[in-house]
Amino acid sequence: MKKKVVLTKNYLEPAIDRLKEQFQLVVAEETGKDLGAVLKEHPDTEALIGFLSDKIDRQLIGLVPNLKIIANYAVGYNNIDVACALEKGIYVTHTPDVLTEATADLTMALALAVCRRIVESDAFMRAGRFEGWGAKLMLGKELRGSTFGVVGLGRIGLATARRAAGFGMKVVYYSKTRKPEAEERFGFTYARFVDVVKQSDILSLHLPYSEDVHHLFNEDTFDLMKPDAVFINVARGGLMDEAYLAEKLEKGGLFGAGLDVYEFEPKVTERLLKLKNVVMAPHIGSATDETRLEMAMMTVRGVAAALTGGRPDHLVPEWRA
Ligand code: GLV
Ligand code: GLV
Numbered sequence: 001m002k003k004k005v006v007l008t009k010n011y012l013e014p015a016i017d018r019l020k021e022q023f024q025l026v027v028a029e030e031t032g033k034d035l036g037a038v039l040k041e042h043p044d045t046e047a048l049i050g051f052l053s054d055k056i057d058r059q060l061i062g063l064v065p066n067l068k069i070i071a072n073y074a075v076g077y078n079n080i081d082v083a084c085a086l087e088k089g090i091y092v093t094h095t096p097d098v099l100t101e102a103t104a105d106l107t108m109a110l111a112l113a114v115c116r117r118i119v120e121s122d123a124f125m126r127a128g129r130f131e132g133w134g135a136k137l138m139l140g141k142e143l144r145g146s147t148f149g150v151v152g153l154g155r156i157g158l159a160t161a162r163r164a165a166g167f168g169m170k171v172v173y174y175s176k177t178r179k180p181e182a183e184e185r186f187g188f189t190y191a192r193f194v195d196v197v198k199q200s201d202i203l204s205l206h207l208p209y210s211e212d213v214h215h216l217f218n219e220d221t222f223d224l225m226k227p228d229a230v231f232i233n234v235a236r237g238g239l240m241d242e243a244y245l246a247e248k249l250e251k252g253g254l255f256g257a258g259l260d261v262y263e264f265e266p267k268v269t270e271r272l273l274k275l276k277n278v279v280m281a282p283h284i285g286s287a288t289d290e291t292r293l294e295m296a297m298m299t300v301r302g303v304a305a306a307l308t309g310g311r312p313d314h315l316v317p318e319w320r321a
Helices: 013-022 037-039 083-089 100-114 118-126 155-166 182-186 193-201 219-224 242-250 287-305
Strands: 002-008 024-027 045-050 068-073 091-093 147-151 168-172 203-205 230-231 256-259 279-282
Touching: 002 037, 013 024, 013 287, 045 287, 068 287, 083 287, 091 287, 100 118, 100 155, 100 230, 100 256, 100 279, 100 287, 118 182, 147 155, 147 193, 155 168, 155 182, 168 193, 182 230, 182 256, 219 242, 242 256, 256 287
Parallel strands: 002 024, 002 045, 045 068, 068 091, 147 168, 147 203, 203 230, 230 256, 256 279
Antiparallel strands: none
16 A cells, blocks of 8 residues: 655646655645645645645644655745654655755846846836937946845855855855855855844845744844845745835835745735835746756655655754754
8 A cells, every 4th residue: 555645736747756656645736625624534644745835733733643754845944833743753854955056046136137127127128118228227236346245144145145246246144153164265254133234235135934033124124224225035025024125115215125035925015016126026936947846856755765764864954953
């Protein structure tokens, strides 16, 4: 009898095929029922593969007493009650490393799009408003020589900082643990959190979300930023007070913002939609063919390891502690 695996939503076919070869696969979204109802119907589920939009809490975990692994199809795993899983000896894995470069690329794409007003320019062209080269047409912000601030110099923060340095920007960073090797090797400067916020021309968030850092960017923090700075968030929406960000942008208190994540996903603060100086993407940091396939395969390998009595790779840090 093949072991039962629940996948919350469909993802890339090669990974689904691999799951079907080895396991009895239930794709929750195909049933038209919510995840809780599906797990109730399949209490013998031994592995659960979830998306960052699936809240996997104590109550859900309690429905499947034979659960051995929760494999998150994301690097961030704040959607999972890890403490509960640990308590029950259920492995929790995520997808670090493979999405680092793709996410860093998207960060720079947003930074460049805001600084050079690419989306606004595109709309201008499509509206047939281009009447020839203009001395003051779509003037933006120069990257070279300005300061790129990174909050959270983990894998993605580091990959982004290296790109920023490649554009001739000075990199300052704040991270929970200081990274002397990155300072030495790439010339990055460590500063206190408030100093990074104050000094940055472009400020980019690269830290995981937890309740401790809820609204790290609140009114006080945003008000410390330079009035012509650019704010970039590709990490998690809960790190910022989105309503205040919208208010600040409306008042011209920042040059602009580039967002890939939102506080109440998939909802977006209405006022942001009306602003020209905001560039928004629908949470696509890791969205390249290569990365999404590798992420999916990582979940398959993790599940296969856990269901054959092994210890999966890419356990979340709490599990490795
Ligand atoms: C995306 O946000 C992820 O955590 O993988
Ligand atoms: C965070 O998990 C990162 O990869 O930087």
